[in-house]
Each structure stands twice: as C-alpha cells, then as structure tokens.
Amino acid sequence: MKFFSDNAAPVHPRVMDAIAAANLLDSPYDGDALSQALDDRFSQLFGTRVKALWVATGTAANALALSALCPPHKGVICHRMAHIEQDECGAPGFFMHGAKLILAEGEGAKLGADEVTRVASQIRDDVHQVQPAAVSITNASEYGLTYTPKEVAAIGDVCKARGLKLHMDGARFANAIASTGADPADVTWRAGVDMLSFGCVKNGGMNAEAIIVFDTALARELPYLRKRSGQLQSKGRFLAAQLLAMLEDDLWLANARAANAGAQAIAEAAGDRLLYPVEANEVFVKLTAPEAASLRAQGFEFYDWGEMTAEGGEARFVTAWDQDAETVAPLAAAIAAL
Amino acid sequence: MKFFSDNAAPVHPRVMDAIAAANLLDSPYDGDALSQALDDRFSQLFGTRVKALWVATGTAANALALSALCPPHKGVICHRMAHIEQDECGAPGFFMHGAKLILAEGEGAKLGADEVTRVASQIRDDVHQVQPAAVSITNASEYGLTYTPKEVAAIGDVCKARGLKLHMDGARFANAIASTGADPADVTWRAGVDMLSFGCVKNGGMNAEAIIVFDTALARELPYLRKRSGQLQSKGRFLAAQLLAMLEDDLWLANARAANAGAQAIAEAAGDRLLYPVEANEVFVKLTAPEAASLRAQGFEFYDWGEMTAEGGEARFVTAWDQDAETVAPLAAAIAAL
Amino acid sequence: MKFFSDNAAPVHPRVMDAIAAANLLDSPYDGDALSQALDDRFSQLFGTRVKALWVATGTAANALALSALCPPHKGVICHRMAHIEQDECGAPGFFMHGAKLILAEGEGAKLGADEVTRVASQIRDDVHQVQPAAVSITNASEYGLTYTPKEVAAIGDVCKARGLKLHMDGARFANAIASTGADPADVTWRAGVDMLSFGCVKNGGMNAEAIIVFDTALARELPYLRKRSGQLQSKGRFLAAQLLAMLEDDLWLANARAANAGAQAIAEAAGDRLLYPVEANEVFVKLTAPEAASLRAQGFEFYDWGEMTAEGGEARFVTAWDQDAETVAPLAAAIAAL
Amino acid sequence: MKFFSDNAAPVHPRVMDAIAAANLLDSPYDGDALSQALDDRFSQLFGTRVKALWVATGTAANALALSALCPPHKGVICHRMAHIEQDECGAPGFFMHGAKLILAEGEGAKLGADEVTRVASQIRDDVHQVQPAAVSITNASEYGLTYTPKEVAAIGDVCKARGLKLHMDGARFANAIASTGADPADVTWRAGVDMLSFGCVKNGGMNAEAIIVFDTALARELPYLRKRSGQLQSKGRFLAAQLLAMLEDDLWLANARAANAGAQAIAEAAGDRLLYPVEANEVFVKLTAPEAASLRAQGFEFYDWGEMTAEGGEARFVTAWDQDAETVAPLAAAIAAL
The missing domain is CATH 3.40.640.10 (Type I PLP-dependent aspartate aminotransferase-like (Major domain))
Structure with missing residues (x-):
C-alpha cells in the first residue's frame, strides 16, 4: 500500500x-x-x-x-x-x-x-x-x-x-x-x-x-x-x-474527509511518535531505520523525511481519497505493533 | 456543422x-x-x-x-x-x-x-x-x-x-x-x-x-x-x-487521413475559389460576404480570415478526424452550389 | 574627419x-x-x-x-x-x-x-x-x-x-x-x-x-x-x-544647433542626392561606390547605409556638437565637387 | 568625517x-x-x-x-x-x-x-x-x-x-x-x-x-x-x-593600503569592541546608543548595523582611499576615549 x-x-x-x-x-x-x-x-x-x-x-x-x-x-x-x-x-x-x-x-x-x-x-x-x-x-x-x-x-x-x-x-x-x-x-x-x-x-x-x-x-x-x-x-x-x-x-469534501479519516487512524496508532498534530491527510511519524524497514517489509511504502538513521528519523505518510480509516487499518496496526 | x-x-x-x-x-x-x-x-x-x-x-x-x-x-x-x-x-x-x-x-x-x-x-x-x-x-x-x-x-x-x-x-x-x-x-x-x-x-x-x-x-x-x-x-x-x-x-495517421480527406472533398468543391493548395486539413476559400452568409444560414460554421466584404474575402475551413469526406459532403455540396 | x-x-x-x-x-x-x-x-x-x-x-x-x-x-x-x-x-x-x-x-x-x-x-x-x-x-x-x-x-x-x-x-x-x-x-x-x-x-x-x-x-x-x-x-x-x-x-541647445548647422551645410552641398529632408544632424546621401571611395580617400569617414554598389547606394553622415558648418566645410565642398 | x-x-x-x-x-x-x-x-x-x-x-x-x-x-x-x-x-x-x-x-x-x-x-x-x-x-x-x-x-x-x-x-x-x-x-x-x-x-x-x-x-x-x-x-x-x-x-594597491591602514587604526582603538577581525577596510564595533551619539556629536558619521539600543549594538565604519591612519586619527582617539 x-x-x-x-x-x-x-x-x-x-x-x-x-x-x-x-x-x-x-x-x-x-x-x-x-x-x-x-x-x-x-x-x-x-x-x-x-x-x-x-x-x-x-x-x-x-x-x-x-x-x-x-x-x-x-x-x-x-x-x-x-x-x-x-x-x-x-x-x-x-x-x-x-x-x-x-x-x-x-x-x-x-x-x-x-x-x-x-x-x-x-x-x-x-x-x-x-x-x-x-x-x-x-x-x-x-x-x-x-x-x-x-x-x-x-x-x-x-x-x-x-x-x-x-x-x-x-x-x-x-x-x-x-x-x-x-x-x-x-x-x-x-x-x-x-x-x-x-x-x-x-x-x-x-x-x-x-x-x-x-x-x-x-x-x-x-x-x-x-x-x-x-x-x-x-x-x-x-x-x-x-x-x-x-x-x-x-464530492470534494467527501473525498477529503475520507483521506483525513485515514490519516487520523494512522495518527492514533502512532501516538507519541507523532511529530505534528494531524489536521489534514499527512502524518509525520518518528521511526528508526529498522522500524521503517519493518514497515516496508510488510508492504507499506512511504517517504523518509530527511535522513533516517538507526537512532531515528522522520517518515511521512499521506493518505488519499481512496485510503479511508478502514483501508489504512493494516498500516495503523503495523505502526501500533512497532 | x-x-x-x-x-x-x-x-x-x-x-x-x-x-x-x-x-x-x-x-x-x-x-x-x-x-x-x-x-x-x-x-x-x-x-x-x-x-x-x-x-x-x-x-x-x-x-x-x-x-x-x-x-x-x-x-x-x-x-x-x-x-x-x-x-x-x-x-x-x-x-x-x-x-x-x-x-x-x-x-x-x-x-x-x-x-x-x-x-x-x-x-x-x-x-x-x-x-x-x-x-x-x-x-x-x-x-x-x-x-x-x-x-x-x-x-x-x-x-x-x-x-x-x-x-x-x-x-x-x-x-x-x-x-x-x-x-x-x-x-x-x-x-x-x-x-x-x-x-x-x-x-x-x-x-x-x-x-x-x-x-x-x-x-x-x-x-x-x-x-x-x-x-x-x-x-x-x-x-x-x-x-x-x-x-x-x-491511429494518428488514420485520424489525419480522415481529416485530410474531408479537406480534399471541400477543396474539390471549391475549385477556383481555393487560395492555397490543400495539402493537409485546412481549406482557404474565396467567398463574398453574401456567400458566406448563405453557407452559415445552412448551418455551416467557420471563420472569416481577415475582413469579408461584399466584394469578397477569405474563409477558413478546418476539418478534424471525425469529419471525413462523407461527413463534409453537405458542405462540399453547398460550396459547389454557390 | x-x-x-x-x-x-x-x-x-x-x-x-x-x-x-x-x-x-x-x-x-x-x-x-x-x-x-x-x-x-x-x-x-x-x-x-x-x-x-x-x-x-x-x-x-x-x-x-x-x-x-x-x-x-x-x-x-x-x-x-x-x-x-x-x-x-x-x-x-x-x-x-x-x-x-x-x-x-x-x-x-x-x-x-x-x-x-x-x-x-x-x-x-x-x-x-x-x-x-x-x-x-x-x-x-x-x-x-x-x-x-x-x-x-x-x-x-x-x-x-x-x-x-x-x-x-x-x-x-x-x-x-x-x-x-x-x-x-x-x-x-x-x-x-x-x-x-x-x-x-x-x-x-x-x-x-x-x-x-x-x-x-x-x-x-x-x-x-x-x-x-x-x-x-x-x-x-x-x-x-x-x-x-x-x-x-x-548648452544643450547650443550644441545641437552647431551639429544641426553642420548637417545643413552638408545637405546643401548634397542637393538632389539627399534621401530625406535634413531636420536634425543626420544626412543620408545617395552615392555610388566610386564616389564613396573618393570621399574616403580625402579623409572623410562615414557609414554605408545598406549595400553600396557601383550603381549607387546610401551613405550616412552624422554631425556632432563640434562639427558645425565651418568645420564640415571641407566635406561639403568634397560632396559638391563629386 | x-x-x-x-x-x-x-x-x-x-x-x-x-x-x-x-x-x-x-x-x-x-x-x-x-x-x-x-x-x-x-x-x-x-x-x-x-x-x-x-x-x-x-x-x-x-x-x-x-x-x-x-x-x-x-x-x-x-x-x-x-x-x-x-x-x-x-x-x-x-x-x-x-x-x-x-x-x-x-x-x-x-x-x-x-x-x-x-x-x-x-x-x-x-x-x-x-x-x-x-x-x-x-x-x-x-x-x-x-x-x-x-x-x-x-x-x-x-x-x-x-x-x-x-x-x-x-x-x-x-x-x-x-x-x-x-x-x-x-x-x-x-x-x-x-x-x-x-x-x-x-x-x-x-x-x-x-x-x-x-x-x-x-x-x-x-x-x-x-x-x-x-x-x-x-x-x-x-x-x-x-x-x-x-x-x-x-595605484589600486596603494589606495587599498591607505584605506586598510585607516581601518587598522580604528580597529586598534576599538580593541575589545571589535566584532570581527579587521582584514580590509571595514570595522564593526560594539557601541551603546549613548556612545554612538557621542561619536556623532563629535562629527563622525557612520551607520548603525542593525538596531542600536542603550544596552548596545553594532556600528560600521568603512574607510576609503583618502582616509588613511593619519586621517582617521581623530576617530580612533574618540573611540579609544569612550
């Protein structure tokens, strides 16, 4: 995903x-x-x-x-x-x-x-x-x-x-x-x-x-x-x-609401890892390089935001209109499980 | 048309x-x-x-x-x-x-x-x-x-x-x-x-x-x-x-051929009225203002190319991929009948 | 000059x-x-x-x-x-x-x-x-x-x-x-x-x-x-x-008057050779290539304006504030003598 | 000055x-x-x-x-x-x-x-x-x-x-x-x-x-x-x-040397007030607003560099080719005397 x-x-x-x-x-x-x-x-x-x-x-x-x-x-x-x-x-x-x-x-x-x-x-x-x-x-x-x-x-x-x-x-x-x-x-x-x-x-x-x-x-x-x-x-x-x-x-609001809901679901799973309040459809999460690798191994694709090291770094997840809370549940679960 | x-x-x-x-x-x-x-x-x-x-x-x-x-x-x-x-x-x-x-x-x-x-x-x-x-x-x-x-x-x-x-x-x-x-x-x-x-x-x-x-x-x-x-x-x-x-x-050539064929059909009807040889899908035709008005009254829409007066002027007809010889036949007939 | x-x-x-x-x-x-x-x-x-x-x-x-x-x-x-x-x-x-x-x-x-x-x-x-x-x-x-x-x-x-x-x-x-x-x-x-x-x-x-x-x-x-x-x-x-x-x-007018006077002196000498009325300090003169060469041989330097051939062409003479009628007299004489 | x-x-x-x-x-x-x-x-x-x-x-x-x-x-x-x-x-x-x-x-x-x-x-x-x-x-x-x-x-x-x-x-x-x-x-x-x-x-x-x-x-x-x-x-x-x-x-070097020497003379007078080493002809000096006012009252003109307050600020002095060590001596003395 x-x-x-x-x-x-x-x-x-x-x-x-x-x-x-x-x-x-x-x-x-x-x-x-x-x-x-x-x-x-x-x-x-x-x-x-x-x-x-x-x-x-x-x-x-x-x-x-x-x-x-x-x-x-x-x-x-x-x-x-x-x-x-x-x-x-x-x-x-x-x-x-x-x-x-x-x-x-x-x-x-x-x-x-x-x-x-x-x-x-x-x-x-x-x-x-x-x-x-x-x-x-x-x-x-x-x-x-x-x-x-x-x-x-x-x-x-x-x-x-x-x-x-x-x-x-x-x-x-x-x-x-x-x-x-x-x-x-x-x-x-x-x-x-x-x-x-x-x-x-x-x-x-x-x-x-x-x-x-x-x-x-x-x-x-x-x-x-x-x-x-x-x-x-x-x-x-x-x-x-x-x-x-x-x-x-x-439709523009319905689509945005779906994307925002997806972001909220990820945000809730991320908890203290959040770098910014999630007010739209972007989620910035503190991850270490191994954690990022683990998520990617599970099939989740996303950008590192700046350098990602063993000590930690930032990852950006953006949701779209077709990635509502239900759709992103696997990612949310994977983040929660880190 | x-x-x-x-x-x-x-x-x-x-x-x-x-x-x-x-x-x-x-x-x-x-x-x-x-x-x-x-x-x-x-x-x-x-x-x-x-x-x-x-x-x-x-x-x-x-x-x-x-x-x-x-x-x-x-x-x-x-x-x-x-x-x-x-x-x-x-x-x-x-x-x-x-x-x-x-x-x-x-x-x-x-x-x-x-x-x-x-x-x-x-x-x-x-x-x-x-x-x-x-x-x-x-x-x-x-x-x-x-x-x-x-x-x-x-x-x-x-x-x-x-x-x-x-x-x-x-x-x-x-x-x-x-x-x-x-x-x-x-x-x-x-x-x-x-x-x-x-x-x-x-x-x-x-x-x-x-x-x-x-x-x-x-x-x-x-x-x-x-x-x-x-x-x-x-x-x-x-x-x-x-x-x-x-x-x-x-498809690009098929479409172009259809448009060109439409232009040729108009060109043949225009005969001596042609201002330039028709080598693609544009036809420039000498018309007088009354002639142009007559064509428009029959439902044909086109641009005057420069000023169109009672003594005469230029009209431009451009054909598209969906305007082949058959499709433009009514226009050709109308021009021939002028 | x-x-x-x-x-x-x-x-x-x-x-x-x-x-x-x-x-x-x-x-x-x-x-x-x-x-x-x-x-x-x-x-x-x-x-x-x-x-x-x-x-x-x-x-x-x-x-x-x-x-x-x-x-x-x-x-x-x-x-x-x-x-x-x-x-x-x-x-x-x-x-x-x-x-x-x-x-x-x-x-x-x-x-x-x-x-x-x-x-x-x-x-x-x-x-x-x-x-x-x-x-x-x-x-x-x-x-x-x-x-x-x-x-x-x-x-x-x-x-x-x-x-x-x-x-x-x-x-x-x-x-x-x-x-x-x-x-x-x-x-x-x-x-x-x-x-x-x-x-x-x-x-x-x-x-x-x-x-x-x-x-x-x-x-x-x-x-x-x-x-x-x-x-x-x-x-x-x-x-x-x-x-x-x-x-x-x-001073701006005095300088311009001097230059204009120089141009007038040349213009008068040029007579029918003039291409434009001389209303300021530029003189365009019809010359043949041999005539142009003759003037240059006498030490007068100027631009050909376009191509200069044996049949004729144009030459441009521009006067400056230090080239009043008296100063340009030799050129005027040389043109008159052509 | x-x-x-x-x-x-x-x-x-x-x-x-x-x-x-x-x-x-x-x-x-x-x-x-x-x-x-x-x-x-x-x-x-x-x-x-x-x-x-x-x-x-x-x-x-x-x-x-x-x-x-x-x-x-x-x-x-x-x-x-x-x-x-x-x-x-x-x-x-x-x-x-x-x-x-x-x-x-x-x-x-x-x-x-x-x-x-x-x-x-x-x-x-x-x-x-x-x-x-x-x-x-x-x-x-x-x-x-x-x-x-x-x-x-x-x-x-x-x-x-x-x-x-x-x-x-x-x-x-x-x-x-x-x-x-x-x-x-x-x-x-x-x-x-x-x-x-x-x-x-x-x-x-x-x-x-x-x-x-x-x-x-x-x-x-x-x-x-x-x-x-x-x-x-x-x-x-x-x-x-x-x-x-x-x-x-x-001449370019002679002029520059004179200006540089003027800057050095000011720099020496400024001592600890210097903000940067003086390697050319610009001197940046820490001054308080009253000190700056005092220098200006003595006839020295210069720019504040950023805001100048009672607690202090920066002043810029630039010397030119005609302001060698001797010429700027009054300024140097005035700064030393602050």
Whole structure:
C-alpha cells in the first residue's frame, strides 16, 4: 500500500464519468459550456462573486496567481518550507520574472501574522532591498496543519496595513476545510485572501486545478497570463468537467474527509511518535531505520523525511481519497505493533 | 456543422479508452509505466533514439522546445504568420526570457532555405543586433501547406552551416505525414530537425502533446524546464496514455487521413475559389460576404480570415478526424452550389 | 574627419568642468546635491512637475522607461527601424521580460497617428494575441526627421483613446528642439508623452542620459527598476553634473544647433542626392561606390547605409556638437565637387 | 568625517586626470584604444590570458557575470549576507531570468568549502528542486574578512567536483589583496575562480568596474549580455581610462593600503569592541546608543548595523582611499576615549 503522496492516487469514478460526458464538440479554450459555468459555481461555493480559471497543475496555479499579485521587481513572503520555495523548480521565479521569495519561519510550515510583520519590518524601504508585494500561505500546510479563519484574518490584516496582497496555496484546501469545518468564505476572502489555488488533483481529480480570484479586478489580466504560459488548453471542457464534478454534491469534501479519516487512524496508532498534530491527510511519524524497514517489509511504502538513521528519523505518510480509516487499518496496526 | 478548428473536436474513442485504462495508482509525474514507455515508442516511430516528453498544450511544446534551443539574448527565425508569432500571446518571449522572434516571409506561411539565408544574412554580427540561434518551421503550415523532406533538409543545411538549431512545430504533423507519405524520420532528424512539437490534441487527443528531442544532448535540461513552467502533471500517465493510444496501430495517421480527406472533398468543391493548395486539413476559400452568409444560414460554421466584404474575402475551413469526406459532403455540396 | 556617429564625439569642455567640480565627497547614489537638483531643473525646463532620473546609456533609458510603461505580457508599438528594435540587442525584451515590440511602418522612421491606429486595430482583443500597452516614437527619428507638436499630439490622442502609454526616445531630442524651435513642453507632455529618454551623450555628454517622467505616478517604481538593472551608480553626482551642465545657459541647445548647422551645410552641398529632408544632424546621401571611395580617400569617414554598389547606394553622415558648418566645410565642398 | 561607505569617496586625482586625458574623439563603445588595451593589461596583472569588460556598477558586474555562469532554471550558492542577496534589489534574479540565490551560512559572511558541500548536498537531484550551477563568494566579505588562496581553492575544488562555476565578487578585491599580500592569480583562477568582479569605484574610481573572465570560453556571449542590459557605453574610453589609471603603478594597491591602514587604526582603538577581525577596510564595533551619539556629536558619521539600543549594538565604519591612519586619527582617539 502506497503512502507516498495523494498526488498519484486514482481519479475518482465520478470525475472520470464527468470527463467521459464532456466528450462532445464544443467551443475551444474556455468558451465551452462547462468552463463558462465555473464562475457561477465557485461564486456559489464562496458566497461572493469570484472568477475561476482552470489550469493543469498546482505549480501553474500558484505561479500564475503570484505573477498577478507581484511585479517582477518585488517579492512574496512565504514559509521556508513552502511548496513554492521547495518543490516547484523555481516556477515562481520564472512566472514572476525574477521576483523573490522572501522566506519566513513558523512551526509546522505555518506562517503567523507576527512572523509576517517581523519579516516585512526587516526590509529597509530603500532601493537596495527587494520590497514585498504579497504573502503566500499554504492551507493545509506542508506538514498537514490547517489555518483557522482567525489566523488567516490576522495575516490578512497585516497585509492590508502594509499594502500586500494575500495568496493561499490550497493544494489541500479540501482537506483543510473538511478537517476544520470552516466556511470556505471565512478562511479566504473574508479573511483577506485575494487569490486561492484550489486543489483538485490531489483530491481525486485528474489534471485540473482552479485559480479562484476574489478581488475580481485582479482577474483581468490572468487569462492572458494563462495563455502566455502555455496553460490554455483548447479542450478546456475536460478540465472544467473535473472541477464541476468535484463540487457536485460536495464530492470534494467527501473525498477529503475520507483521506483525513485515514490519516487520523494512522495518527492514533502512532501516538507519541507523532511529530505534528494531524489536521489534514499527512502524518509525520518518528521511526528508526529498522522500524521503517519493518514497515516496508510488510508492504507499506512511504517517504523518509530527511535522513533516517538507526537512532531515528522522520517518515511521512499521506493518505488519499481512496485510503479511508478502514483501508489504512493494516498500516495503523503495523505502526501500533512497532 | 463546425469547421472553426480541429482544436475543439471530440476525443477519439480509443484515446478515451486509454485514458480510462490508465486510472490506476502508479508513480507520480513521469515515473509511471506509460510515461516511461514513451521514449521507446517514439524512438521506434522515428527510427532513432529520441527523448519524448509530454506537455498539455502545443503552445507549451513549442515554447519549451525553443527555450532549450535559444538563449535569452538571441532569437529564433520564423515565418511572420507562424503560430508562435501570431497566436501564442507572447509565450515564446516568456519561455525564452525575452529572446526575439525574427520574422521571415514565404508563400503559404512556409519558409524556404533561401529566405532563412536572406534573413540571417541581414543581421550584422555585432553586439547591437539580436543574433539568431534557431529556426522554427511549421509542418503543416498555418495555411495547410506541407514540407517535403528535401525542403526541410535544405533549411537544415543552412542551419548547420550557420550554427542554428532547427525546430519543427508539428501541431498538424500527422496531417502532413498522412498527406505527403513522407517517412517521419526523413522530414525531421534526417533533414536536420533538432526538436519536434508532435501534435496530438488537434488529431483526436484530449490534452497531450509531445516534445520529441532528436539531439538527445539537448534533452538533459528539458525536464527541469517543463517542471519550472508548471507543465509537469503529477498524474502524467493520463497524458502518456493518449500519446501511446495515438501511435497504437497508427491511429494518428488514420485520424489525419480522415481529416485530410474531408479537406480534399471541400477543396474539390471549391475549385477556383481555393487560395492555397490543400495539402493537409485546412481549406482557404474565396467567398463574398453574401456567400458566406448563405453557407452559415445552412448551418455551416467557420471563420472569416481577415475582413469579408461584399466584394469578397477569405474563409477558413478546418476539418478534424471525425469529419471525413462523407461527413463534409453537405458542405462540399453547398460550396459547389454557390 | 569622422562622421560615423555623434555617439563618440568628445565631451564638451563645460561638461568636463562640471564633472571635475563634482569630485567632492557627497552622499552616495542619488542622495547628493546635484542629483537632488535634477527634478527641479528639468521641471523648470518642461514647465511642469517632472521626475528626472539619470542612467548611463540611452539603451538603459529607453528600456527602463518601457518597462515602467508595459507589463511583461503586452507589447509596445514602434517603428520597424526604431533604435529599440534594431540596435539594442534585445534590451527591451530583457527589461520588459519578454514583452513584444509590435512593428509599424512610416516614412523616414517616423510613426503617424494613422499608422498607430492601423497597427493597434489589427490586433484582435483575445488572449491569443499580444495586446499593446504603449507606443514609442523617436524624435529626431533614426533618419533625422523631427516631429511637430501637432504630430505628437495626434499620436497622443490615439494613445489616450486606446489606453496606451506614450514614450519618446529623445537620444537626439536636443537636435529636434533646436531644429524645430518647438517648446519642449509642447512636443512632450502637452502632446501626451508620458516618459522621455532625454539624450545627453550624443550631444556632448560623457555617460549620462535622463529619464524624464511626466506622469509622476509612473515614477514611483522606477528607482527600484534602475537599481535592479545595475544602473544606480554610487557616485551619481558625476552623472547629475553632466545633465545640469548641459541645461546651464542652454548648452544643450547650443550644441545641437552647431551639429544641426553642420548637417545643413552638408545637405546643401548634397542637393538632389539627399534621401530625406535634413531636420536634425543626420544626412543620408545617395552615392555610388566610386564616389564613396573618393570621399574616403580625402579623409572623410562615414557609414554605408545598406549595400553600396557601383550603381549607387546610401551613405550616412552624422554631425556632432563640434562639427558645425565651418568645420564640415571641407566635406561639403568634397560632396559638391563629386 | 564620514565613514558610511567607501562607495561615495572622491575620485582619485590620477583617475580624474586619466578621464580628462581620454577626452578625444575615438571609436565608440569598446573599439577605442583604451578599451582595447584592457585585456592585455589585466592579463598581465593575473599572469594568464583573460578577457576584461568594463561596466558602470558593481551590481552590473556581479549580475552579468552570474548570468553568464548560471542558466535561468538553476541557482547560485552564496552567503545569506552577500551583497547580491541583500543589497542589489533583486538584480541577480533579473539578469539571470529568475534563477535562484541558494543561501548558505558562514562566520563574517565568508563561505567555507564544507558549507558549500553541505548546501549542495541538501538539494535533491530531481526536477522539483532548483539545481545549483555556480557559487559566488565575496572577497573581501561584507564584514571585511578576506580569503586565503587555500580557502578559495578548497571551494574551487568542491565546484570542480560538482560541475559548478565559481564567481568572486571583488568590489573590495584591492583591499583583500593589499591586506593579505596574496598573488591576485593565486586567489582567483589558480584557485578555480571563473569570473571576478574587479572593483574600482569603491577604491577611488568614478564609475567603472571590470568583469574579469578567466575561462575565456565563457566570455564569448558576455559582450552581447552587456549591450542587452544597457551597460555598453558609447564613450567607453572614459571607463577604460579609469581602470588603466588604477592599474598604473599599482595605484589600486596603494589606495587599498591607505584605506586598510585607516581601518587598522580604528580597529586598534576599538580593541575589545571589535566584532570581527579587521582584514580590509571595514570595522564593526560594539557601541551603546549613548556612545554612538557621542561619536556623532563629535562629527563622525557612520551607520548603525542593525538596531542600536542603550544596552548596545553594532556600528560600521568603512574607510576609503583618502582616509588613511593619519586621517582617521581623530576617530580612533574618540573611540579609544569612550
């Protein structure tokens, strides 16, 4: 059983069905009926008028959003462990034409309002230093922690006071919402978020993510930026279909709840071995190298997170929509038995 | 019946089946079995060792290929009407970091070796002028003309003599091969082509194109460039599946032949109205505004190409894999009856 | 005697004196007294509140100005023969991060309002085509023609109507003003110009040019862009000194008048051989190869402009501030004697 | 007396004389006799064949050098406090088209070979992480520390083993050489340095720095990059004159020795207050806010380095070529008297 990442999980059958159903001739690009329905559907979800644009990957969603929020000569404050800094091969630098990621710290890869203030304050307002234009936070974070609406709003307030835009990387937004029960509006635009990368691929989609633009004035240039970056597919209806299927009857939340439940089951088995509270679908567990080997010998596959030695190390287990509590029971049992 | 473009046609059932069959958990990105099979499969097709990378769009395929062939301070010679110049919202400038498209002329949007020589010769070799690094040609061209292996080889020779790399935009490569019967090897690497954008979407695919790298030394950095541009999908198997299905039993050629046959049927009906020889699946027809209106009143949809007046103008009809001679017979009849 | 270009002429003695006088310890960058005086001094010249920033080269002045007027995904309409297109090694593409120069035509390298309208109208307002954000004109033009305030205002009106910014490359602005007698305000901001590259090097300076920003809101980010491009000198007082010396007692106009007079003397001698009216300090003359050789044998150095054959060709003579009518008399005589 | 920085000091009289002497008509750009002499003169200094290109600023020298050493999709390892990271407003990101600065640690802003190894080893060699292409070190460092040839060679060895290029920011190279007595060859190319930013402005120059290219194959594209970045001055002879004057009779070393001696005098007075060994012309001193105020009341001007409180803080004193031991004696006395 594989716990490497939710990013390679199978596509949910209802998403597959929606893709199959979309296989009709329709207008190219985003002129088709499905793509045209996205703004309304996401506006309904978020309780405010939004623009929603599909792209194929989370990297593209993040980088395009940032490029609309930050000019080439400025920077984006983010966590040192953020996906945009660690795992996107410099995509933000590419899409933002050399703009800088300004690194901040925080427990469990979460940023706090105070840390944003601290980092922003350190930057002298003179031409020698890269000035910040935006902040990017990840919900759920790279270590599976979630933000409360209040936490986001505190960052949003700092941003407003300093004239910074606020982006949320929501590759696992569904897991965060399913876990916290927060109203999607409360943790985004009501808290000051200007753009959200709404994840779908890690949650049972095939290859569609959405950029949700809350400040619709910011949305004007995005379609050009999407085209210019080679992200405008001519049969866009197949991406729109995935996103609509995901929202239909809250499949996105059902999938996330299943994955989260799987993670909780592993977390309970791990007990004191847990490195972070498990608030979404990622579990970081202290293991020794022999323990890791033992689990692998039983057929469980996962990543070491950093170096794993005889004295100990960290292992990461990520659950997907098809790995609920019942499905992961063998792993939970194996961990409990260590 | 729509003749706007082949880019919005339905996906071929065998491609849909392949996508459905790929819905199993596998390694992420291009670590899955299907993606890993691409190099071999395309190497077989081209009779030489190639690297094949999937991306989601033709714009991305072209722009990534060019960015691997041309440094930011140089330029790419292409036709004034090339897709990369006219229709990609500046994607080449973005991916190549400001490198320049150096425009050339040629009948039917085709470049000739002499024209490449003329344009390259005009550029003074001093630091004030942008120096060329590559040439890009489109086969079939924007006006549906094809290149013979000899024509490409003549350009390839000029490139070699001048130290230029050669890229082929093959968004409609299948139509060109199906039409000319040329060996894919003869019209590409044997003629000096270094990279090919191998089209699939316009030919019955959903959202997969391939970058084929003949000079495999050039392929080393491409995977990084692909990731950096947000084109590395985590469930890449769904793109590989499309490409493999297309090559299976030469579906790519069968589809192209059907589309070409449709275009021929329209061409025959158009007779003297034809603006260019029809060598692939695009037909440019002289019509007056009333004639165009009459066709539209009969339910045929197509683009005016430039301004259409009472005195006359140009109309473009593009056929897709599902619009063979039989299917387009009503349009052919309507044109003949004008 | 050299007539290659005004760009290599000696520095005027009063500029040299000003540089020498600036050799005191002062605040770095543009914090010194001389740099701080620039805004006032240029505001006085232009009769309105402007921001004036020194940079070292005309290429930097143009490219920085354009980068403040045009975002990376848009384009700048300019003449096909403009310096920014022909002679700056792609600097606009670099500074504007891949934004495109959209080429227009016009006699003598001048743009007309109708041509700007024509070019802008051709661009479909959809995501596939690069949208224009600005227009750049050159005064005096690459062929030594000048713009009247009315001509600029007509372009300015088109720009306003279409939401385009207007830049003027004034590498030879002094020559244009000295020639036409136009009020500097009338031919710039009153006619809708947003930024001006104010030339100094070609007019007797050493290595200082000024970016004059008429819409001062646009000036806010320019200091950062200047620093980021490596153009912020730490001993900026030596650049400010040049610009102030140039404005002192209208040295800039006196120098330009001298150069223009030299050009007029050559023009009169050339008579029917003239290819363009001589409105500044550039003279384009029809010569045959033997005639060109004869002039060179007499010690006159100049560029062939394009190919020079026995049947004829073009030669370019540029005069500098130290080549007034008297100084160029020998060349004038030699041309008259051909 | 000002100790803010050596970057605003007067220009040395011999440099001023050389500039004045260069005021003759000569070929434009770097075609003049002085510019043409640079390669030979610097080759002599470094005991090997080098290419030497003038630019106007240290930021341009560094950023251009790095852009020739690192492609847009890779990164440059440098110290967290390096000038390129802290003080150049993102110029490296601009010139390198989004390439990343990969930050390392080290006492006194110096990098060690082990730290380079550690940082490089942390980067997984997969497409998700930005791969390093080069290392940049600063000699003397931002805290005035120097590198021995052996220390540089150790880094050079790591670079060679890992296929990384090595750049040295030598804004204060003269101070480092004057201080250590190292052979310029030993601490650069013999130790594996591929390019050096050779500082002149901080050492009595006006506005010329040199990029010294040891691996001359790397020099081929640099002239184009220089032009494209608006750094190619048309009267380049005035920059070449400064560099040649600096090398004449080792003025560069004499100037650096004077500045270093001034720093030593301050250092001796500071005694236990010193934060770093003083190996060049920068002195970092522990002061309390009242002590700093007292020095300022006596007419000494300098920067607080970080926050200065009643409990204490850091102050930076930088000496220039015109502030030798004798000149700074009043400051030394004032510090000793605290």
